[in-house]
Amino acid sequence: MAELIGGLLVLAGAVFHLSAGLGILRMPDAYTRMQAGTKASTLGNTLVVGGIGFLHPDWTLKLLLVIYFVLMTNPISSHALARAAHRIQVPMSRRTTVDALRQAREQSRDGT
Amino acid sequence: MIRRLAIVLVLALFGLVFASLTVHHVERHSLPPLGKRYVELVPQELGAANVITGILLTYRAFDTLGEIAVLFMVAAAVGLVLGRRERRDLPRDAPQPPRPASEIVRTGAQILVPLIAIFAAYIIANGHLSAGGGFQGGAVFASSAVLLLLAAPSRQLDQQLLSSTESTAGVLFVLVGVAGTIFASGFLDNRLLPLGQFGSLFSAGAMPVLSVLLGVKVGCELSVIIDRFRS
Amino acid sequence: MISTVVLATGLTLILIGIWGMLTHRNILRIVIGFSLAGTGTHIVMVALGYVAGGTAPIIDRSLGAAEASSRVVDPIPSALAVTAIVIGLAVTAIMLAFAIRLYEAKKTLSIDAFTESKW
Numbered sequence: 001m002a003e004l005i006g007g008l009l010v011l012a013g014a015v016f017h018l019s020a021g022l023g024i025l026r027m028p029d030a031y032t033r034m035q036a037g038t039k040a041s042t043l044g045n046t047l048v049v050g051g052i053g054f055l056h057p058d059w060t061l062k063l064l065l066v067i068y069f070v071l072m073t074n075p076i077s078s079h080a081l082a083r084a085a086h087r088i089q090v091p092m093s094r095r096t097t098v099d100a101l102r103q104a105r106e107q108s109r110d111g112t
Numbered sequence: 113m114i115r116r117l118a119i120v121l122v123l124a125l126f127g128l129v130f131a132s133l134t135v136h137h138v139e140r141h142s143l144p145p146l147g148k149r150y151v152e153l154v155p156q157e158l159g160a161a162n163v164i165t166g167i168l169l170t171y172r173a174f175d176t177l178g179e180i181a182v183l184f185m186v187a188a189a190v191g192l193v194l195g196r197r198e199r200r201d202l203p204r205d206a207p208q209p210p211r212p213a214s215e216i217v218r219t220g221a222q223i224l225v226p227l228i229a230i231f232a233a234y235i236i237a238n239g240h241l242s243a244g245g246g247f248q249g250g251a252v253f254a255s256s257a258v259l260l261l262l263a264a265p266s267r268q269l270d271q272q273l274l275s276s277t278e279s280t281a282g283v284l285f286v287l288v289g290v291a292g293t294i295f296a297s298g299f300l301d302n303r304l305l306p307l308g309q310f311g312s313l314f315s316a317g318a319m320p321v322l323s324v325l326l327g328v329k330v331g332c333e334l335s336v337i338i339d340r341f342r343s
Numbered sequence: 344m345i346s347t348v349v350l351a352t353g354l355t356l357i358l359i360g361i362w363g364m365l366t367h368r369n370i371l372r373i374v375i376g377f378s379l380a381g382t383g384t385h386i387v388m389v390a391l392g393y394v395a396g397g398t399a400p401i402i403d404r405s406l407g408a409a410e411a412s413s414r415v416v417d418p419i420p421s422a423l424a425v426t427a428i429v430i431g432l433a434v435t436a437i438m439l440a441f442a443i444r445l446y447e448a449k450k451t452l453s454i455d456a457f458t459e460s461k462w
Contacts, residue, residue, distance in 0.1 A: 069227070076220040080262060083214055119365045126361060130354040139346050140394045140417070147392075147417040155402055155411070163400035163411075163418045164425070172422060179426050186433035193440040242401055247429050330429075337436050341443070 002054050009051030016044035028093035030085055038078035045070045159315050160240040168245065169322050173289070180282055180329065187278070187333045194340045213263050221263030228256035236327035240319045246326025253327065254334030261342060269339045274332045281329035288318055288325070346393035353390055356383030368453045370442045374435065381431040385424045392420030 023036025046067050053063040086101055143151065154166035168176055213221075236249030261267065305317045314320065356379055363376025397416035398406065406414065442452070449456045 072220060072224060076217055076224075079214070080217050087211075119362070122365065123358065123362055126358055130358065134347060134351045134354060137347055137350055139344065143394055143412060143415070143417055147419055148412050150418055151400055151412045151415055161402045163402070163415070164422045167418055167422045168425060175426060179429055182430055183433055186437055190436055190440045193437070193444055242403065243399070245425070247425060251429075251432075334432075341439070 002057070006051045006054030009047050009054060011051075013044045013047030013049075013051060016040050016047060020044060028095065030090045031082060031092060034078050034082050034085070038074055042070060042074040045074075155310065158319070159310050159317065160319055161310065162240050162242060162244070165239045165245050165319065165323070169240075169319050173322075176326070177286070177289070180285065180326070183330065183333050184278075184282060187337055190337050190340050211265065213265060218263050221259050225256050225260050225263075228252060228259065232256065232327070232331065236323050237313065237320065239323035240315070241313070244323075246323040247330055249323075249327040250330025251334060253331035254338065257331070257335040258338055261339065269335065271336055271339060274336050274339075278329050278332035278336070281325045281332070285322065285325045285329070288321060292318065346390045346395075349390035349393070350387060353383045353386030356380070356386065359383075368455055370445060370452050370454055373454070374438045374442060377438065378431070378435050381427075381434075385427055385431070388420045388424050388427065392417035 017040070020037050020040030023040060024033050027033040027036050049063050049067050049070070053060050083101075092099070142148075150167055150171065151163055153171075154160055154163045158166045158170055160166040212218075232249045232253035234249075235244040235252055236246060237244075239245040239249070257269070261269070305321070360376045360378075360380025360383055363379060364373050367373055367376065394416045397414055400411070400415040400418040400421070402411055445457070446452055
């Protein structure tokens, strides 16, 4: 029973990783690609490691530490990358209508 | 046109060679004789639980020494290539002060840098017991240095201190090896220090010492290389 | 079976890396292709050392020292792979340093800009 749950979780994690790869291929510009890659692959990681936790119950504590670590590092790194890309003005796709970071920067510069 | 044809031809030929390699590959069912000898000898003679680290730090330790030399050479070469840049030729605008990192990165770094450093120490210390070793731990330590640099971009790493630490670690490595020649039976023989109880932290003779020296050296080296890329 | 699949994956990675090196004109993509080919080579090395039904050559509670030599995979290719990964990293660092210098010399990242002969 635990093996079935574990196997299903690992499979779901693999599906999410596949969707992350698809997203990186198909998204129009750098920012959307970063978003697809980070979110889907972080969730995929968490599900795969959780599935392994069901398959090997005596590793649970270490696997929880791994999940915590992944949840801490992946979003921070993609955040830093995205801000750096916005800084050097990587072009956005033409379908983008709102640029919240630029508006926030202009507001803080004009001293609202 | 000719270029594209040549590329396709090269790839097709490589593909043919690789395909024939894959098809004729026969999976082994028993260890080759040398591997068998190593797997039997390492727990007995060296007292190390991790066979691969035992090979890397005693039986093939000369290769490890050569690899240390290669890393040192690369650090020096990166310093040479990226060193004194003639700023007169490059019309640059006024050098902007490095922007402070965003709050998320700074907060995350406060939590993560000690965690990663402890993890690196754990990997180095476990080199002879379970998967791990000097190189792996050193690389993880360098990644914590990268996080530190990302979170505080105006911080200057003390390159002088790092370079001298790295050179000292390398010299100590060779000195331990020479001491192995004098006190035990060969260069970098780890029976210099007592073998201890199999599987405990302070076992396998001089291997933990060598792992620590390796880890310190590799960590400092990679940090210096990354810092040169940054400036 | 397992080692054949891993071997095929490694060889495919080498092929992709070589294709990337030959096709792209951007220096950074050529460096990535080189790194891919290096990773593929490491995978091939480890795959060749696989023994059917073997496990990692680490002796702990689940693998006694006496039965180790009949149940582990070959440790030598793994040790060589550790060395090779570190040296691959060092070579990539040098290539990136050169890429930075080339960019500063010509202000472009395309290797088509470097057409003059050295002599």
